[in-house]
Amino acid sequence: MTPEAKAAAHERGRAIYNFRCYYCHGYSGDARTLAATFLDPRPRDFSTTSPATLSRKTMLMTVTHGSDGTAMKAFENTLTKEEIALVVDFVRTEFMERKAENTRYHTPENGWPDHEKQYAPAFPFARGEIPIDTPWESLTPEQQQGKRVFMQSCISCHDRAKVLDEGVIWDPRPVSYPRNSYSHRADGRADAVTGATPYAEHDVALEIADLTPLEKQGEALWLDNCAFCHAANGTGKNWIGSFLEPHPRNLTDPAFMASMTRERLRHAIREGLPGTTMPAWKSVLSEAQLEAVMAYISRAFHPVAGIAAED
Known part of the structure; x- marks a missing residue:
């Protein structure tokens, strides 16, 4: 394979990874994502995995058939054999060998000019270094400002980041206050129109x-x-x-x-x-x-x- 063809294959693998895999394994292959915090066992951190300890053959089998007892699903009905090979080779080269960053999201092109400086106070909350539910009185003035920035600009993607109290993972929530002819005195009789x-x-x-x-x-x-x-x-x-x-x-x-x-x-x-x-x-x-x-x-x-x- 020529260097040009190899580079093109690598970029095809990147595109597949960024569309199919980053949600759990992270943009940089380190599994530092919100989804990963809800999974047990956690997704594999490729940035700390050596190619010598995880063979290409094993990775191809895992992506194809999934991994029992984990959240890793089978992609044999989603990706072609060629696409599976492309994404596996990308992961091995980009994360396991090069320890590269892959795709950055917070760039000027994506609407984040001067991100490293402007949003720096919020980084400890986004990275999980400071739990988001830390009492305000326990935070320094700089940390309080960082929490405000996080709550205003970061939380839509980073969500809870890290918390002291896990709380309820899932809870059904009505989208509206009762309407129409709903009555709590109906002894359990409700219809689909009311949403009850x-x-x-x-x-x-x-x-x-x-x-x-x-x-x-x-x-x-x-x-x-x-x-x-x-x-x-x-x-x-x-x-x-x-x-x-x-x-x-x-x-x-x-x-x-x-x-x-x-x-x-x-x-x-x-x-x-x-x-x-x-x-x-x-x-x-x-x-x-x-x-x-x-x-x-x-x-x-x-x-x-x-x-x-x-x-």
Whole structure:
């Protein structure tokens, strides 16, 4: 193969890699991507892999058939044999041998003039050196400025970068507030037009035998008032609850409810919770009604210390 033909093949491999592979393996083959942070095991870092330890034959087989137990898919139905060979040879030459940078994104041609200087304060957050959820008061003034730059200009691609609290990886979110004829009192009946169908199962009232008179009163109050946000089943995973930020408390969650007490629950209902959509009910519910709601919560969703023994 002439030097010209070899260079052309290399560029064809680059084009395939930049379209098919960079998302997990990174533009520079180092697997430093957002997608990679969600994968276990992580994608291979070609920049630290020696050609002597990973043969071309093995790479061809892996790209063709995938790798069991990993996120590496088979490309035999996506790429031709020639294209697989081109991208494998590109990876071996560009990353494993040359340790090259490949394609840079933040260039003046792509609309990033003076990127290295203008956005430098945000680099520690983009590179994962400083977790994005580090408390503001723990950051220096320069780091605080860097976080502002990251949140305004970088987060759309770099997303969370690195965080201290992983949180929920995936959570269904409604795209709109309930509309049309939707009602949380429909006992789980919903239609595709309202968009409530995926959440309808949480608005089905629980069937509990042998409720005490106080618990029955609490059930009626719950369904008429509290279920609007917390759902009929107390999970907060209905349409309204999934739409609200932060989500209403899941009163069936053992981890959360294990520390719940009568006084804490009573205070939350009476006074509301600042910084959330939980309002104060002290001017809506009487003390007797409040006791009934708490009795129902303790019976239907999770026992509350100080309530079950009394009621």
